[in-house]
Amino acid sequence: MSTRTVPPEIVEANVDAIVGPTHHFGGLGIGNLASQEHRGSRSSPKRAALEGLRKAAWVASCGVPQFVFLPPHRPRWQFLARLGFQGKPAEQLAAALENSPEILSTVFSSSFMWAANCGTFSPATDCSDGKHHFTPANLISSWHRACEAEERSHSMRQLLPADSRFTIHDPLPAIMPLRDEGAANHMRLSDCSGRIGFNIFVFGVGATTGSTRFMPRQTHDASTAISRLHGLDPGNTFFLQQHPQAIDAGVFHNDVIATSHEGLLIHHETAFLEGEAELVRLERRFEELTGVPLRRVVVSGEALSLADAVDSYFFNSQILTVPSADGHQRLVLLCPQQCADNQSASKLVSQLIADPTCPIDDVKFISLQQSMANGGGPACLRIRLPVERGECDRWALRLDAALEELLAGVIERLYPDSLEMRDLLDIDCLQHLERIPGEMAAAALRANFVRP
Template sequence: MSGDAEEINFDGLVGLTHNYAGLSEGNLASARNSGSVSRPRDAALQGLAKMQRLRALGLAQGVLPPHERPNISWLRSLGFSGSDGEVWSRVWESEQFIARAAAAASAMWAANAATISPSADCADGKLHASVANLQTMLHRQLEAEQTQRTLERLLPDAARFVVHEALLPHDVLSDEGAANHMRMTGSPGASGVEIFIYGRRSTGDRKGFPARQTEEASQAVARRHKLDPGRTVFAKQASRAIDMGAFHNDVVAVAHEHVLFYHEEAFDDKDALLAEIRAKAAGFEPVFVEIPAAQVSLQEAVSSYLFNSQIVRLPGATSLTLIAPTETRDNNKTAPVVAEMIAKPGAAIGKVEYVEVRESMRNGGGPACLRLRIVMTPAERAAAAQGFFLDDALAAKLEAWIKTHYREELAPADLPDPSLVTETQTALDELTRILPLGGDFYPFQRT
């Protein structure tokens, strides 16, 4: 793999039905804000501003489209009939939980879209992407088919890319994508150590919040991607972290290049995990940046989303930069910890940039949740669909599109409105002419 390879963040564009339905068990922010009035326009603009901020820092940035919501084709499969607006009204009259699942804009959190392995790690020399089945939560399980269509549009060259369909949606094979996957390497283009963090084994009997990732699913993804067992690590997330609200590993740990940044209580057997990473890290020396529980409790880590930050290397920089939510800056425990960390001489993470993604945070998704990381060589980037890469012209089109079509507010009482269906379909149809999606991308365009 070329030394010129780079990691590109592809952020999910927040959907038009962004709302607070409280559907995600174990996600404390989602539960706390359930029933609140959301601001879809602000949410989408905040996400776009984050993407533009990373571009301004000199990083390549991509964008992924929202899914069709409300999901009328799925509702029709459940026996609802009539016009699309009538279907939407009828499901609200009889099955409100189903209706809320059909309206969820959760595909915005692209870290759950798939697990990506760069071509340098895969035995066949191709970049592999496995769509996540997200089977633990009904509203998220609905995403897999449309996510696969997105990735197939983005990565069309079968000679370079392999897009795997989601694993069978079953409790044994529960897969939440890149939110439970990390990679460490000396440089993006070099072979790395891929780290899969699971919450449970299928034979386990745990209580408390759902452990959404199984070891069996992680093992299956690694086999699909043809990863070298000598460079692959599987480790269990601490049950206490899950029960404190770390429903994905990326709420308590994040890695970039040679650095692993994590909470002291993130893993079930921290010492064994770190030792295995050291043993398998050929060609680079891992650096472990641990935040002690005495400084930041799990509760504070979850509320501030300190670890649900992105770590990036800015062009020409000797140290890494943390892209953290403003909630981390505003928390009186995490703010001084970050300040102390970046001030240390020779710090591995030597800079912090704070970004405003408050609408996403209120539903339990920070900067890291909003992006799917894909390491690409120059040849792979050239083979990808270019219209997904953000530039000023595309950003301007997306901003105008958002301001034209998104509601300023969406209260729970607004969700049953049948005109919401027409609004979203009109907007998404237009989006397929802004992004390289095609006129048959969304289900409503194919009926």
């Protein structure tokens, strides 16, 4: 249980991406079992967006700084043209579907909703130049996501005031040895103030053998490049290889098999390949600099099998520092509803809450059925930005009751209740979907939630 009364000096601002109106089940995620299982199913963009918005609003209601990214425009007409599809819009889309359903799915993809993949963020306190650093992920493992880097660079700049001390890098070069999937493969630990940071990069392929079933999405070279770009202290930076057995079981990102918050690290026993020496170095360094031991929880395969970890998305739960009325800082675990429905995951959650040596105080289960059916849990939908307390007060698009009401109104009024791939060929449906992101952005601008 957590007993801390002093709030951290560095707070984790959360940024969630609003699900787009073209959310569908295209089955394009490499190694993503849920995505492949639901390929071609009828989706509900309205339900998906409302579920994500309600999750973010609950986090905001806990006193956590919560922001949103607005959805970019779809479809990607320029992408279609570059692939040689010409003619009127309806002709381009029909030809794309006839040639390859994957191409049609790509140009309408709403995968930007999983903000954890938008990039890697390092707070100023961790960086040698005293500035925050953000590197958009190139996401080149999946062709439906590779164009998101430019969109999310724009979203990040829209969020921040012009005089903020942020360095926004270009994504890493778009070559396979440097494939990068962002914060989903990065964890940060810290002391209770948040000022002493420890960065863990997890890669799927390096010098040793990778997965035999699915292509690993993160490389060692990409992870080391980001650590250099951000000016991270090599003594406080750690690199772990994801276990091939985990990738083969459907663990396509580290945040499906491990999680961290402040001085707590929770991971499955099969999360990392030959990682014990690096983890011991982490534990020693953590205690050396903070004066307290790292709390490392290793979940055995007996307690939670790899299959149940992927089914429940337990490790994709969010861990939040929540101020309580009595002045204490509580740690709350925000789990997908699947953790309550999965017997092993439910038992594990109960054990963690009851364990007096575990700092987690409470649990909240939340329904994210549409995102989960595409392989994205609570942590997938957000990126964490650790910054000085009060520093994010001038950022745009902070989620409060007024912005929640505005966004929910647009979603309820304009988003489709259901959608499948062939609906995207209907010209009336297409024109309707195309105008929604612009209307949402214009509404937010009129209400002064974004800058002109």
